[in-house]
Amino acid sequence: MFFVYVVGCADGSLYTGFATDVRKRVREHVFRLPAAAKYTKSHPVTSLKLVFALPEKSDALKLEARFKRLSRKQKLFVIEKPERLFELLPEAAEWKPKVLSLSLSDCLEYKE
Secondary structure (H helix, E strand, C coil): CEEEEEEEECCCCEEEEEECCHHHHHHHHHCCCCCCCHHHHHCCEEEEEEEEEECCHHHHHHHHHHHHCCCHHHHHHHHHCHHHHHHHCHHHHHHCCEECCCCHHHHHCCCC
């Protein structure tokens, strides 16, 4: 399984990423570990907004790239109701993304 996730930062900005282990990746961002993205090292992560699980790596990478190109307003539209993803990105339906119910605290409690 491959994941596309959206985290909220302390300044209100959103960061979208790809991961093979979403819990580990979010922990890296929150604790600003060496593997964390440069962006999240300077914009502290305060929430996990959305996680999509996809069976194929190439589809997850496509979804990540296309989601990053959405406007902030469009991203918030999808975060509010994830099924709206298909209104904005109809091609995503063929990639079979599933919304994963995961909280920031689930990630922080995660042990490798």
